[in-house]
Amino acid sequence: MKFASLKSKHKDGRLVLVSRDAAYAVEVGDIAPHLIDALERWDDVQPPLQAVYESLNAGGAEGSFAFDPAQCVAPLPRSPQWLDGSAFLNHSNLMDKAFNKPAPPLVETVPMMYQGASDDFLGPHNEVALPRVEDGIDFEGEFGVITGPVPMGVDAVSALACVRLLVQINDWSLRALGPHEMKTGFGFLQAKPSTAFAPVAVTPDELGDAWRDGRVQMRLHVHWNGQRFGEPHGGEMNFHFGQLIAHAARSRRLTAGCIVGSGTVSNVARSAGSACIAEQRVIEIIDSGKTHTGFMQFGDSVRMQACSADGVPGPFGVIDQRVVEYHP
């Protein structure tokens, strides 16, 4: 199934099912008014939602209408928790190498993960209002999962079975603020403004063989101001999503609707490019001792879309956002 949330007066949006070809949508408020409700009552609502989805795909769903991603908020406009890993070690290895830092302890066996704000997510076409270009405005293309309820102390295999939906993420970052926050040991806070999501959240079966080994086996195509920036592959995650969820649930239970992110998609092969500017800049430092690429300016745009190996667009839809100056 493919889910989206349309703009609404309600903070959780209006839940719709989206057809497999992304041409049509239909409201399912009589089954679950918001995606969070569906996640909290998944076993009960899954069968009737599936029935509507099948009739939508067959062209027979009553009240269906043309699906317009521009009318979407994030699939979950707010969620119980947003936990973002750093599961592509190539990315952290490059960062450490450029700044001549030792690798963090246990980096290959214990996932790194920060807790982000989850009360105010951005939709796929929302403008991104930020206070200062001097903060080093950067995008971060990622994949993520939305979980059902996860018990404390779950193992990685059982954790993978708690995955309900897959999502595509732009984890906006302010790079000038990150190093100080990392040095305090308290982690990212000001360096991570509101995170954005592609319009469509999908059940894992929608990806077919591209959901394999607990990873999204697709390339994330990133364009900055219309220029190709990279298309790294999601299959290179050093920790799979089950491992990330189990890490998050080590000393707490996760309530339904928790979102766990992969961190910036990053590949060892240089030809894949990057999914964030910071990584491109550290490659420049490693190669030439200095950066050539700046961060984003007000008015800049970024576009992200996952595609299969043969270039066919994936089911998540497109993130296409423009950065603007925040005016109080």
Added chain:
Amino acid sequence: MKFASLKSKHKDGRLVLVSRDAAYAVEVGDIAPHLIDALERWDDVQPPLQAVYESLNAGGAEGSFAFDPAQCVAPLPRSPQWLDGSAFLNHSNLMDKAFNKPAPPLVETVPMMYQGASDDFLGPHNEVALPRVEDGIDFEGEFGVITGPVPMGVDAVSALACVRLLVQINDWSLRALGPHEMKTGFGFLQAKPSTAFAPVAVTPDELGDAWRDGRVQMRLHVHWNGQRFGEPHGGEMNFHFGQLIAHAARSRRLTAGCIVGSGTVSNVARSAGSACIAEQRVIEIIDSGKTHTGFMQFGDSVRMQACSADGVPGPFGVIDQRVVEYHP
């Protein structure tokens, strides 16, 4: 006004007003069913809530009943964000001195703050189920504020005007897991299981002169297994709550119901004792080169209550919790 939330099938509990003498409560579901609703519609609900509160205190509120803190969940059983500062620099100074670490950068001018999980708070008498004593189970007595909506980029003075309610907090911590998470730079995650709250959240006017300079001017009396552990004073915060809120809102807006904590209450005067075991242990290291005090065992209890300078209990009520072994 004094608010509490009673146990309910609903995740947000059932909102009640509590009388000034804490003897009686009355449901106010016809005005706002949950505290989060009241915070989201504060200007509209404040006058009718105030009217009920006055009649409750005068003994004339219809449907009032004896207030039983044992029936309480946290005032906000879940909230949009939980951001915990470390505003008592005496605490971090002691930690750094014991472990011979340099002070974090800008420690005297920029608050340290981590983002915690906010989807699953504990009530004042909930058992605290944790997986292993080897994780170094510790309490942390704190004060906190609950905000209304806060715009991005707010200054510290305006931020203080966004404070709606004051709360008393036990920020449960797993000390054996903290140092690794601090070294990664990604901040606390596994080291911070669910946070607990005293039963009553109060409007600042309820504290009279004990809400002054953006600080709770009360002593937090902490007892561990019935033994006095400390009663440090909340007035020694190096950053006031307006500064903490402004720090949190530097690159994001905060939605109504956001909770900002002070960090462990800690005083320069040794005679005040401590509000967490970790601080007692680092004092022992500084004094004698080794620790004498262990962390908590399963079956241990901790009690926290704020009192005025002359020992009169404050309006928040009592946190009294017992640690038990978590069984999946």
